[in-house]
Amino acid sequence: MLRRHFLAASALPLLGCQMPSADTAHITGGFTDTGFARGHRLRDTPAWPVPAVTRRTRVLIAGGGVAGLAAARSLRLRGVEDFALLELEDNPGGNSRAGEVAGIACPQGAHYLPLPGDDAPEVQDLLEEFGLRQRQAGRWVYDERHLCHSPQERLFFNDAWQDGLLPMQDVDASTLTQYHRFASLVDKARHREIWTIPRQKSPWTQAKQALAAITFVAYLDANGLTDPQLRWYLDYCCKDDYGAGIATVSAWAGIHYFASRHGFHVPGSEAAEREGLLTWPEGNAWLTRRMAQPLKERLHTGQVVLRVEEVARGVVVESFNTATQQVERWQAERAVVALPIFVAARVVQKAPEFLVAAARRMVYAPWLVANIHIKAPLHDRPGPAPSWDNVLYGASGLGYVDAMHQSLRPVPGPTVLTHYRALGDMAGSRMDGRKFLLERPWAAWREEIVAELAAAHPDLPAKATHMDITRYGHAMAVPVPNSQGEIGFSPSWSGRKQLSKKKQSSLQAGRLHFAHSDWAGYSVFEEAFTLGHLAGRDAA
Ligand SMILES: Cc1cc2nc3c(=O)[nH]c(=O)nc-3n(C[C@H](O)[C@H](O)[C@H](O)COP(=O)(O)OP(=O)(O)OC[C@H]3O[C@@H](n4cnc5c(N)ncnc54)[C@H](O)[C@@H]3O)c2cc1C
Numbered sequence: 001m002l003r004r005h006f007l008a009a010s011a012l013p014l015l016g017c018q019m020p021s022a023d024t025a026h027i028t029g030g031f032t033d034t035g036f037a038r039g040h041r042l043r044d045t046p047a048w049p050v051p052a053v054t055r056r057t058r059v060l061i062a063g064g065g066v067a068g069l070a071a072a073r074s075l076r077l078r079g080v081e082d083f084a085l086l087e088l089e090d091n092p093g094g095n096s097r098a099g100e101v102a103g104i105a106c107p108q109g110a111h112y113l114p115l116p117g118d119d120a121p122e123v124q125d126l127l128e129e130f131g132l133r134q135r136q137a138g139r140w141v142y143d144e145r146h147l148c149h150s151p152q153e154r155l156f157f158n159d160a161w162q163d164g165l166l167p168m169q170d171v172d173a174s175t176l177t178q179y180h181r182f183a184s185l186v187d188k189a190r191h192r193e194i195w196t197i198p199r200q201k202s203p204w205t206q207a208k209q210a211l212a213a214i215t216f217v218a219y220l221d222a223n224g225l226t227d228p229q230l231r232w233y234l235d236y237c238c239k240d241d242y243g244a245g246i247a248t249v250s251a252w253a254g255i256h257y258f259a260s261r262h263g264f265h266v267p268g269s270e271a272a273e274r275e276g277l278l279t280w281p282e283g284n285a286w287l288t289r290r291m292a293q294p295l296k297e298r299l300h301t302g303q304v305v306l307r308v309e310e311v312a313r314g315v316v317v318e319s320f321n322t323a324t325q326q327v328e329r330w331q332a333e334r335a336v337v338a339l340p341i342f343v344a345a346r347v348v349q350k351a352p353e354f355l356v357a358a359a360r361r362m363v364y365a366p367w368l369v370a371n372i373h374i375k376a377p378l379h380d381r382p383g384p385a386p387s388w389d390n391v392l393y394g395a396s397g398l399g400y401v402d403a404m405h406q407s408l409r410p411v412p413g414p415t416v417l418t419h420y421r422a423l424g425d426m427a428g429s430r431m432d433g434r435k436f437l438l439e440r441p442w443a444a445w446r447e448e449i450v451a452e453l454a455a456a457h458p459d460l461p462a463k464a465t466h467m468d469i470t471r472y473g474h475a476m477a478v479p480v481p482n483s484q485g486e487i488g489f490s491p492s493w494s495g496r497k498q499l500s501k502k503k504q505s506s507l508q509a510g511r512l513h514f515a516h517s518d519w520a521g522y523s524v525f526e527e528a529f530t531l532g533h534l535a536g537r538d539a540a
Helices: 009-018 035-044 066-077 121-129 173-192 206-212 216-222 228-242 251-259 285-298 341-347 353-361 433-439 442-454 496-501 525-539
Strands: 028-031 053-062 083-086 098-101 104-107 112-114 133-136 139-142 153-157 160-163 277-279 303-311 314-321 326-337 364-374 389-392 400-402 415-422 464-477 507-509 512-514
Touching (some): 066 285, 083 285, 098 285, 098 464, 104 364, 104 415, 121 133, 216 228, 216 251, 433 464, 512 525
Parallel strands (some): 028 464, 053 083
Antiparallel strands (some): 098 104, 112 277, 133 139, 400 415, 507 512
16 A cells, blocks of 8 residues: 555544543653744744854755755765755754654654655665665665565554555445546556656646646546545545645545556555555654765754845845854855745745745645654554554544564564644634644643544553654645646746756756755655755756
8 A cells, every 4th residue: 555644534523432531641741843933933023133144155055854955965966065054943854853752763754755666766866875775686675674564554444453554344345346446547547647756757737737626526526436435545645645635635636646656456456566665763864864964064953044035146045043043144156945835935035936826825734743652562452463554544643653663672562653643624724724733732632642542552541651742834735726737836837937948957046946845736755855856956
C-alpha cells in the first residue's frame, strides 16, 4: 500500500461510541513548537528597529526546510561555498524535524520516504551520497537497515488488526467490486497520461486540468464509487499526503496519489505489491540533519526573515535574530526564497505577480504531531503483530508509527508512538482549523488522543507517561480544486514563462529563486528537494 494516515471526520460518531474515558492526569508534556510565536511576531510587528549589523554573502537562502537545505547542497555541488542560510526555528529541517522523548528519538513531522523512482534522480543522488543506495552487481539496492522492517502496516478494523491498510477483513463482494473498479480507473489514467513525482517532470495536460477542477469526491460520485470502505481508504490516503480528505482535495490529487506510484492494487490481485520505503526512528530528520551538517557556520538558526528585496546590483535581506533581539542586514548577489508561499508573499518586496496570485489561492492544512512515551509494551488485540504504521479505521486521528520499530532489540520495551492529525478539512469551514489548533489546550488534546488510541489498546492510558505535541499552523499546501484546474505552478501563470525557457529550471523572478513544496501544490520530500535543488543550481 502507499501513503498512510487518515482522518475520517464523517466516522467520528462511530468512534465516539468506542472511546473509553481514560485517566490521563499522570501523563506529563506540553507543546514543543516555537514557530507560531515567531511567525506571528513577523505578522504583528508594525515597525522593526534599524539593522544593527550588515553582512555580505554571495547567495542568501531564506528558510531551512528540505527545499532550503537542498538549495544549499546544490550550491556546494557547484563549488559555491559562499552562502548563508537563515532559518526561523532553532533547528533546521522544517516539517522534517525530530525530537526526543525520554531519550527516544522520534519524528516531529515527516517520518518516511518512499524509494524514489527514476523521475527523481536528484533524490536518488542524495540517497547515494548518504550510502543508502548502492549499485551491486548491476542492480540498485537499498541499505536494509533503513528500509522499513516488516511488518510494515496494519489496520484496526472490526475490533481486530488486519494486515495492510485497505479494509479487507469480512468486506462483502460489492466492496471488492468497487476496489477493482477504482483500480481499473487508475490503470486507465496511467495508460493515458504520464504521472510523476516530482510532478513537474510530467506534462500538464487538459485531462489533468479537468481533474484538477473538481473534488475527488465528485469524481467518485461520477464513477459510481460509493462504497464506504473504499471511500474511507481514499480519504485516509489523501489526508496522509495532502492534509485533507476526498471532499476537499481535487480529483487530480486523488488520482496522482496512486498513478504517480505503483497504482491501486487490491490485496491478492496479481499486481499487488507493497511500496518500499525508508524510515528512521527520527523520521526524515535523519536526512535533513545530514543535509545540514556540512553547513556549519553558514547555518543561522533563530533568524526570522523579515524582508527580501531585489536592489540595483543584488538582493538585500533583513532578519530578526531571536538570540540577540537585533535586526541584521544581508547583502547578496542572489537569494533562494525557500519559504512557504504565504510567508514569501509577506516578506518579498515588490512581489512578482505569480507570487501574489499563488498566495491568494493557497489553502493550507494545519497538522498536529503527538509523541507519546509508553513505558512498557502494549497488550495487543487479535491479528498481525505490531507494525511500523498502525491505523485505526474510522478514527478522527491518523493512527501512529512506532519510533522503535527499526530497532533490533530482542525484546520489546519502552517506546514512543508518533500520532498524526491533519486538520485541512477544517479550512474554510465554520470552525477554523488553525485557530482551533492554536487555542485548544494541550490537556484537551491529551485526553482526546489517548482515548482514541485506547480503542485498540485499552492499556495505553496506564502505560503512557509523557506526550509532546508539535503544531503546524500552515503545514502544507492542500491541492484543492479550482475553476481553472491549476495547482502549484501551472502553465497559465506568468512565472511559467521563465520555467519553460530552460527545461526544468527553477521558478525565478530576477535575482530571486523560489523553492518550497508549496510550489508543487502539495508537500512531499521529493517535491521539496527537487525544487530546492533546481533553485540552488540556478542561483549558483
Ligand atoms: C506532520 C507532517 C508529516 C509529514 N510527513 C511526511 C512524510 O512522512 N514524508 C514526506 O515525504 N513528507 C511528509 N510531509 C511533508 C513535508 O512537508 C515535506 O516532506 C518537506 O519537509 C517540506 O519541506 P519544505 O522545505 O518545502 O517546507 P518547510 O518544511 O515548510 O520549510 C520551510 C522552512 O522555512 C522556515 N521559515 C518559515 N518562515 C520563516 C521566516 N520568516 N524566516 C526564516 N525561516 C522561515 C520554516 O521554519 C521551515 O524550516 C509531512 C508534513 C507534515 C506537516
